[in-house]
Amino acid sequence: MWNYTKDVMDHFLNPRNVGEIPDADAVAEVGNITCGDALKIFLKLDKDGRICDAKFKTFGCASAIASSSALTELVKGMTLDEAAKVTNKDIVKLLGTLPEEKMHCSVMGMEALQAAIADYKKRHGEEYEMVQDDPEDHEGRVVCKCFGVTDTKIRRVAKENNLHTAEQITKYTKAGGACGTCLDQIQEILDGLWKEHKAEQKPAKEEKVDDFDKLSVVQKVIKVQSIIDREIRPALEHDGGDIELVNIEGNKVFVRLKGHCASCMAAKVTLKNHVEAKLREFVSDSIEVVEEK
Amino acid sequence: MEKVVYLDNNATTAVAPEVFEAMRPFLTELYGNPSSIHHFGGQVAAHIETAREKLASLLGAQPSELIFTSCGTESDSSAIYSALSLCHQRRKVVISKVEHPAILALGKELERRGYTVVQIPVDSKGRLDMECAEEMIDTDTAVVSIMWANNETGNLYPVAQLAEMAHKQGALFHTDAVQAVGKVPINLSELPIDMLSLSGHKLHAPKGVGALYVKRGVRFRPFIVGGHQERGRRAGTENVASIVGLGKAAELAKQDISIENTKVKALRDKLETELLKLPATRLNGDPEHRLPNTSNISFEYIEGESILMLLDMYNICASSGSACTTGSLEPSHVLRAMGVPYTAAHGAIRFSFSRYNTEEEVDFVLEKLPPVIARLREISPYWKG
Numbered sequence: 001m002w003n004y005t006k007d008v009m010d011h012f013l014n015p016r017n018v019g020e021i022p023d024a025d026a027v028a029e030v031g032n033i034t035c036g037d038a039l040k041i042f043l044k045l046d047k048d049g050r051i052c053d054a055k056f057k058t059f060g061c062a063s064a065i066a067s068s069s070a071l072t073e074l075v076k077g078m079t080l081d082e083a084a085k086v087t088n089k090d091i092v093k094l095l096g097t098l099p100e101e102k103m104h105c106s107v108m109g110m111e112a113l114q115a116a117i118a119d120y121k122k123r124h125g126e127e128y129e130m131v132q133d134d135p136e137d138h139e140g141r142v143v144c145k146c147f148g149v150t151d152t153k154i155r156r157v158a159k160e161n162n163l164h165t166a167e168q169i170t171k172y173t174k175a176g177g178a179c180g181t182c183l184d185q186i187q188e189i190l191d192g193l194w195k196e197h198k199a200e201q202k203p204a205k206e207e208k209v210d211d212f213d214k215l216s217v218v219q220k221v222i223k224v225q226s227i228i229d230r231e232i233r234p235a236l237e238h239d240g241g242d243i244e245l246v247n248i249e250g251n252k253v254f255v256r257l258k259g260h261c262a263s264c265m266a267a268k269v270t271l272k273n274h275v276e277a278k279l280r281e282f283v284s285d286s287i288e289v290v291e292e293k
Numbered sequence: 294m295e296k297v298v299y300l301d302n303n304a305t306t307a308v309a310p311e312v313f314e315a316m317r318p319f320l321t322e323l324y325g326n327p328s329s330i331h332h333f334g335g336q337v338a339a340h341i342e343t344a345r346e347k348l349a350s351l352l353g354a355q356p357s358e359l360i361f362t363s364c365g366t367e368s369d370s371s372a373i374y375s376a377l378s379l380c381h382q383r384r385k386v387v388i389s390k391v392e393h394p395a396i397l398a399l400g401k402e403l404e405r406r407g408y409t410v411v412q413i414p415v416d417s418k419g420r421l422d423m424e425c426a427e428e429m430i431d432t433d434t435a436v437v438s439i440m441w442a443n444n445e446t447g448n449l450y451p452v453a454q455l456a457e458m459a460h461k462q463g464a465l466f467h468t469d470a471v472q473a474v475g476k477v478p479i480n481l482s483e484l485p486i487d488m489l490s491l492s493g494h495k496l497h498a499p500k501g502v503g504a505l506y507v508k509r510g511v512r513f514r515p516f517i518v519g520g521h522q523e524r525g526r527r528a529g530t531e532n533v534a535s536i537v538g539l540g541k542a543a544e545l546a547k548q549d550i551s552i553e554n555t556k557v558k559a560l561r562d563k564l565e566t567e568l569l570k571l572p573a574t575r576l577n578g579d580p581e582h583r584l585p586n587t588s589n590i591s592f593e594y595i596e597g598e599s600i601l602m603l604l605d606m607y608n609i610c611a612s613s614g615s616a617c618t619t620g621s622l623e624p625s626h627v628l629r630a631m632g633v634p635y636t637a638a639h640g641a642i643r644f645s646f647s648r649y650n651t652e653e654e655v656d657f658v659l660e661k662l663p664p665v666i667a668r669l670r671e672i673s674p675y676w677k678g
Contacts, residue, residue: 018671039674061598
């Protein structure tokens with residue numbers, strides 16, 4: 001038995017916007033009966049280019065119907081550019097939550113919306129790059145043959161929902177859920193994706209502030225403390241030491257070295273080369289570290 | 294508690310009130326260990342033997358041919374592992390494509406251990422391909438295991454004929470009869486079946502008790518070792534209350550077995566006939582050879598979980614061959630083996646009756662279900678009215 005939220009049950013029992021729009025400005029259908037769920041969406045735009053009506057028809061389980069209903073409610077009043085930014089997470093948020101095994105229902109909602117936007121653009125002779133399409137690899141390579149899921153879709157859903165295991169991918173996209181022969185391949189894709197992602201994330205200096213002096217004391221403490229926790233303490237702990245933030249005055253950061261570090265002959269070097277260097281790298285070049293005994 | 298219309302008796306059944314009463318003393322004052330030397334414990338052993346006699350009587354077996362276990366799955370595993378370890382020169386197991394996971398998953402495990410496991414296919418009505426069976430069962434086959442009745446469709450399988458095929462090649466024959474016992478008459482004294490598994494909770498006994506029949510003269514190696522219980526064939530202190538309950542349930546089943554084919558069948562048939570009048574419906578299974586209590590109907594163009602969820606609003610319990618109900622992504626392996634089209638497999642609903650169901654309940658379902666189907670079809674993009 002599924003533990004559906006009240007909102008899922010409400011959208012399932014009283015689905016909003018069921019039906020078709022005969023003179024719709026955009027129509028799209030995703031999924032198919034073999035897979036066990038399918039969604040057809042109709043959008044109507046007003047003269048300002050906002051979605052004034054959205055209707056759906058869905059074949060599927062309670063969460064598929066609820067996700068479709070939520071999607072139509074969500075996009076009403078949006079421009080197509082706004083709608084293009086809607087993800088499966090927005091649908092899930094509106095429903096409270098979905099069981100993880102049912103996440104693919106929300107993903108189907110987002111796909112239908114993307115396809116409908118593409119349909120609109122096509123009708124108006126515009127190009128539209130659907131979010132699920134990798135610009136360098138338009139079609140993607142089919143990884144799961146049973147459900148026809150491509151590597152581009154796997155990467156996108158994994159990124160958007162922070163998924164790390166093949167099992168999670170199955171729950172969000174169905175890929176690997178039938179014969180299971182592609183599960184190893186899916187894991188490889190994920191491992192590759194997150195490795196790349198980590199490499200991209202490395203130079204995370206965008207949080208650096210130019211005018212440290214102008215921050216409030218609380219802001220300073222939060223910033224400095226977070227860098228101490230993330231970048232400084234682990235190395236000290238590795239050597240059996242620790243560090244404590246005592247005070248901040250202007251751009252002077254007062255810290256106390258503890259454990260092995262407190263009695264270490266190289267404490268001064270540690271302060272300059274590690275603590276101060278890291279704080280200058282990640283917070284502000286103006287920082288000066290002072291040791292409290 | 295609100296009134297529940299329970300049409301899911303192939304999943305589990307209500308404990309019969311008589312069964313509960315029979316069990317009660319063994320959960321209260323008669324808590325002794327049947328293996329004890331003192332009278333207080335020892336007296337309990339006699340009740341286990343009475344239960345064994347009652348169950349034997351239902352099956353047309355000798356009491357000494359029955360081993361109490363914890364469930365149908367344990368009985369299945371015990372039977373197959375015993376057969377394999379006793380004829381270790383044979384490396385093959387023959388099962389069917391429509392077996393319960395208790396056998397299917399065991400088959401997968403045996404493959405990992407280096408055995409060959411083959412599955413007899415079925416036709417569109419779920420009937421076994423007997424020619425194929427004949428070919429598959431060979432002199433390398435240690436054991437053939439085919440269910441007596443299918444849990445999803447209710448189909449009955451020709452176990453006697455299959456047992457003869459197995460014996461002709463020197464193989465043992467086991468049947469998972471979890472769905473058949475108590476629903477169809479069984480007389481093992483006249484059948485060439487070597488081993489049979491059954492489960493208490495499918496026939497109004499509690500969950501957590503089952504039995505394995507091993508024909509006299511068929512060798513058996515225990516699956517669980519450690520004690521002398523069950524004459525050394527299944528170690529572990531007996532689940533006395535449940536065994537007594539199973540005995541009582543067997544006694545009731547024997548007494549009421551004719552009801553299955555009259556009252557229960559009539560209720561099933563009424564529901565089925567009326568539901569099949571709805572457009573785009575189909576019966577899954579073999580109407581000629583079927584349990585009298587089971588009906589598996591596909592409502593095309595809609596999905597089973599949605600149907601069950603809406604029925605649940607009326608406290609009507611049934612189950613589905615749909616993928617979504619279990620969180621798996623593929624519809625029932627039984628329906629797929631039968632080649633039921635996906636349009637129908639996703640919307641398959643199983644209704645399974647017991648002697649406790651009433652005509653009012655059937656009428657209630659007939660009142661509530663058609664609007665549910667219509668409502669979901671209204672939402673479905675495939676339904677063209």
